[in-house]
Structure formats: C-alpha cells, structure tokens
C-alpha cells in the first residue's frame with residue numbers, strides 16, 4: 001500500500017496479527033453486509049439508475065434478459081471498482097470521520113478479501129457484458145473501472161485538486177454503457193449524457209468537500225477547498241452549474257428528446273444553478289457546522305441527477 005498508516009489498523013476480527021489461531025481466533029467468514037458496504041451501495045444506486053436510463057432512452061430495444069444482464073454488469077463493475085477503491089484507501093478512510101466506520105478501517109474484513117472481491121466482480125462484469133451483451137459495452141465498462149479504481153483513486157486523487165474534474169469521467173460512463181448495450185453504437189446523444197454527468201460532478205462533490213474540508217486536510221488529500229481555498233471552490237461550483245444549465249437541455253435541442261425532458265431539464269437545472277449561486281457567492285469561510293447551503297446543494301445534486309434521468313425515460317414513453 002502506498003500511504004503510510006498513521007496508526008496501526010486493527011486486524012480483521014480485532015485480533016493481533018501474530019496471535020495463534022485457536023478456535024476462538026479463527027477469522028470469521030466475510031459478512032455479506034460488509035461485502036455489500038464495499039460496493040458503496042448508495043452511491044452506486046445512482047450509477048445503476050443512470051445506466052438503466054441510458055439503456056431505456058436508447059432508440060433500440062434489447063431482450064429484457066439482456067437488458068437485466070447489462071445493468072447487472074454495470075452494478076458489478078461499479079461495485080467492484082468501489083471495493084478496489086476502499087482496498088487501496090483503507091488507511092485514508094481510517095483517518096477521516098466520514099469514512100472511518102467502513103468495513104476495512106473497522107477491521108471487519110481482511111484487506112485481501114476486499115481486493116479479491118473487487119477483482120472478481122470487475123473481471124466477471126466485463127466478461128459477462130462482453131459475452132452476453134456486446135464487446136463495445138464491455139470495453140467501455142472496462143475503461144470506466146480502470147478510470148475509477150486506478151486513474152482517479154491511485155493516480156489523480158492524491159496528486160491534484162483537479163482530481164474529481166478529470167476523475168469525474170469515471171462516473172459519467174454508465175448511461176453511455178447502457179446506451180451502447182442497447183444499440184451497439186456510440187452516437188451524439190449518449191456522449192451528451194456523459195457530458196452532463198461530467199459537468200455535474202464538480203458541484204456535486206465540491207459542495208460536500210466544503211463541509212468535510214478538515215477531514216481531507218487531515219489525511220493530506222489535495223481536494224479543491226484544501227488547496228485553493230473555499231472562495232475559489234465556491235466560484236468554480238458556480239461556473240460548472242452555469243455550464244450545466246444549457247448543457248442539460250442539449251438532448252432536447254438536438255432532437256434526441258421531446259419537450260417533457262427539455263422543460264424538466266430547464267426547471268431542474270435552474271434550481272441547481274440557484275442553489276449553486278447561493279453557495280458560489282457566499283463569502284464566509286465559515287465553520288463546517290454552519291454549512292447549510294452547501295449541504296442542501298449536495299443533497300439536491302443527488303435528487304437532480306435522479307430526476308433528470310427519470311425525465312429522460314418519462315419523455316421516451318410520452319413520445320411513443
């Protein structure tokens with residue numbers, strides 16, 4: 001592992017590493033709840049949802065069994081990459097209040113279990129996608145896994161405050177994968193969906209980073225508020241939200257959706273911009289417990305993306 005432990009992590013099961021294995025100290029089999037936690041299920045619910053919406057919004061239909069398989073593969077790949085992220089960052093997670101209760105910092109799982117679980121899920125997701133659905137979708141899934149688990153987690157995150165701007169590409173792939181799973185082809189529409197998530201990610205994450213800034217500072221991760229300060233972060237949140245408003249209506253503008261999506265996107269993005277402006281124009285370098293607008297923006301960012309992609313699907317059915 002790259003990062004040095006600030007303090008020794010407890011061994012899985014809370015036993016000292018070199019204790020003789022008696023009946024009482026034989027490691028417990030991995031609990032399924034801890035394995036599930038490794039996949040970051042709440043974050044992944046939106047990843048899976050956007051993947052599903054991309055698949056449904058695509059102009060071609062595939063057999064429901066294949067559609068289910070494609071979404072299962074996105075879930076497995078994203079969950080496996082999240083497990084690898086936590087395997088690599090167990091030391092960092094142990095040092096941050098927000099992440100200290102995860103299975104690895106708590107010593108409820110062996111690190112090697114997390115690594116192997118992640119590897120198996122990722123490999124299985126790509127091969128299943130390739131053999132059952134298509135190799136273009138499998139290739140993009142593989143790229144997104146490597147993007148999140150390696151390029152973002154290992155390379156960008158510890159090095160640059162632009163980590164989530166560049167790394168944001170990882171989370172933007174699922175609708176593209178869903179679309180390609182249905183059509184076997186990449187057209188302008190799924191690329192626009194990719195771009196929407198790409199530009200949504202900085203306000204989504206930096207809103208959170210503002211109210212957990214001290215956590216990131218403590219473990220030496222160069223997140224934007226830590227390196228460039230709160231003011232610069234707030235201005236950049238606003239800049240991305242301004243760009244997101246016209247971008248979100250592009251699917252309607254290029255004729256890829258109907259007015260239901262176009263109107264929904266305009267309303268949802270205007271509210272996103274209003275909440276971002278409240279955060280972006282705030283001057284205070286306030287304490288983290290006085291960050292209500294930032295917390296509201298973060299919460300709304302999640303609702304926003306769910307609602308925007310739901311509108312895409314509703315629009316498709318209304319248009320039929």
Ligand code: HEM
Nearest residue numbers: 042043046047050098164167168171172197201205208302
């Ligand atoms: C590089 C890009 C991103 C970064 C760094 C990031 C970071 C985070 C972090 C740190 C949290 C708090 C989670 C926790 O405490 O466990 C979070 C929450 C969340 N993220 Fe992101 N995120 C990114 C992109 C995305 C994408 C692309 C999606 C989905 C499309 C997404 C969906 C969510 C959801 C649904 C939550 C709320 C989870 C909850 O309710 O606890 N994120 N994100």
Ligand SMILES: CC(C)=CCC/C(C)=C/CC/C(C)=C/COP(=O)(O)OP(=O)(O)O
Nearest residue numbers: 043047074077078081085144145148170171
């Ligand atoms: C199909 C596929 C592979 C999709 C990628 C999924 C995805 C949404 C990746 C990036 C987003 C994410 C969960 C970042 C968490 O940041 P972090 O890991 O820095 O957060 P943490 O501090 O909570 O660990």
